[in-house]
Amino acid sequence: MAQVLEFKLPDLGEGLTEAEIVRWLVEVGDVVAIDQPVVEVETAKAMVEVPCPYGGVVTARFGEEGSELPVGAPLLTVAVGATEAPAAPAPSAAPGSSASGASPVDAPADESSAGSGNVLVGYGTGAPAARRRRIRPERVVAPAAPAPVVQPEPVPVAVPAAAGEVNGRQGPVAVVSPLVRRLARQHEIDLWRLTGSGPDGLILRADVDSAIRRAEEAARERTRPAPDGPVVAEAPTAGAPAPAAAERIPLRGVRGAxxxxxxxxxxxxxxxxxxxxxxxxxxxxxxxxxxxxxxxxxxxxxxxxxxxxxxxxxxxxxxxxxxxxxxxxxxxxxxxxxxxxxxxxxxxxxxxxxxxxxxxxxxxxxxxxxxxxxxxxxxxxxxxxxxxxxxxxxxxxxxxxxxxxxxxxxxxxxxxxxxxxxxxxxxxxxxxxxxxxxxxxxxxxxxxxxxxxxxxxxxxxxxxxxxxxxxxxxxxx
CATH class of the missing domain: 3.30.559.10 (Chloramphenicol acetyltransferase-like domain)
Incomplete structure (x- = not known):
């Protein structure tokens, strides 16, 4: 039976707390090998290719290209044992072994989940990698009767320091990143009033930034002086170009650092x-x-x-x-x-x-x-x-x-x-x-x-x- 393992964004070192997904290197359904790079992320310091410590079939990805994830948030899930994952080139087959194109044999779950010995800061194992047969990586097509898999654990949601912390209300807020929580607190944004655009309603930094812009526009409208005389609507000049909107560039990645x-x-x-x-x-x-x-x-x-x-x-x-x-x-x-x-x-x-x-x-x-x-x-x-x-x-x-x-x-x-x-x-x-x-x-x-x-x-x-x-x-x- 396959075992679904969740791979989270690791600690990339140097005090970095978040990273932006630049490019996914795998698709859902791809077979990945141990230590195969699966995503390219940009931190405040550099571009980093993140390797996955598990070998198996990618069952889910979390986060679109261009989105930011905090350290510890889920990156993807891998079904280990559903199919044989490609591994590093091995020596030629021993005498008596089959040289035909037979189907790979599923590895036991405990061996497959051992992970690699190559680690980034904060994840990986020190155990040696399990010996595996070498096959050509290919897109996995779901069989007619797929084996049952264990669903990944739900994304953890940060809970306020005290119940009823904001406006006396009880219950958790769907915020993972402490940076997002701090940004909302600095701008007096009520997190309970926001609907997150992330997975399972997770409130992202973009959601807080949008709320801040809406609050600033509302404040400008309230402070705008009323005209002295009657307001006369001006008809737009025929053929006149529409006024250009100001460009907003997020301060993140290298520029933000x-x-x-x-x-x-x-x-x-x-x-x-x-x-x-x-x-x-x-x-x-x-x-x-x-x-x-x-x-x-x-x-x-x-x-x-x-x-x-x-x-x-x-x-x-x-x-x-x-x-x-x-x-x-x-x-x-x-x-x-x-x-x-x-x-x-x-x-x-x-x-x-x-x-x-x-x-x-x-x-x-x-x-x-x-x-x-x-x-x-x-x-x-x-x-x-x-x-x-x-x-x-x-x-x-x-x-x-x-x-x-x-x-x-x-x-x-x-x-x-x-x-x-x-x-x-x-x-x-x-x-x-x-x-x-x-x-x-x-x-x-x-x-x-x-x-x-x-x-x-x-x-x-x-x-x-x-x-x-x-x-x-x-x-x-």
């Missing part, structure tokens, strides 16, 4: 910015010499961003105050032992900040290779949450957008960010004479709690000196 982090940075960190113009002519000449010395096939070229990143690690060694974070609860400054250098990368999904681990132990060539690797992953949406977190200092090259300067917002919970404008020829006084030089503007935004202006100015001046005279950097190599 960026909005939350930037808002938190502005509200918590007392930041200040200082900047300086630097003559980058010698730096550009040094880079050209490095790349020329490597020859036509001497390896990847050293980028300007890699050189600036190496300069930053040298500057942080001199000014460790800026490689820190603030523990607001303990009222302590935490100076960090290593430099995990983040760099801003613009992608089709929005701004992301991949992190070069242990940048203080790398040279310019190694940093450049890692930046190139992470940038390619960012462009294809394959960065993992771990590759987007844990930074201690961020380098932001906004010069690629053709602008000279900016006042960056600190990447919370870090303490500083170096911004780099475009490098372009400008008139400059060099050796007492006016000349055309390659000039760049550098800006440092720092948390004023971790240091004062003297330290921040010293850091920025050292960076500028290394840009103007790369030989200065040789002293620290």
């Amino acid at each position: 960026v909005a939350d982090k930037l808002s938190r940075s502005r509200s918590e960190i007392p930041d200040a910015t200082c900047w300086v113009d630097a003559d980058a002519t010698e730096l550009m000449a040094a880079r050209a010499a490095m790349n020329a010395a490597s020859g036509p096939s001497g390896g990847p070229k050293v980028s300007v961003l890699a050189l600036l990143a190496r300069i930053c690690t040298a500057a942080l060694a001199r000014y460790p105050e800026l490689n820190a974070t603030v523990d607001t609860a303990a009222r302590e400054i935490v100076r960090l032992p290593g430099v995990h250098l983040g760099f801003a990368a613009q992608t089709e999904r929005g701004l992301v900040v991949p992190v070069v681990r242990d940048a203080h132990t790398r040279n310019a060539e190694s940093i450049g290779a890692e930046i190139a690797r992470l940038t390619e992953l960012a462009r294809t949406g394959k960065l993992s949450p771990a590759q987007l977190t844990g930074g201690t200092f961020t380098l932001n090259n906004y010069g690629v957008f053709g602008v000279d300067g900016s006042t960056p917002i600190i990447n919370h919970p870090e303490a500083a960010m170096l911004g780099v404008g475009r490098i372009m020829p400008k008139p400059w006084v060099h050796n007492g004479e006016l000349a055309v030089r390659q000039v760049v503007q550098l800006s440092l935004t720092f948390d004023h709690r971790v240091c004062d202006g003297g330290t921040a100015g010293g850091f920025l001046r050292y960076v500028a000196d290394c840009v103007e005279q790369p030989a200065v950097l040789l002293r620290t190599l």
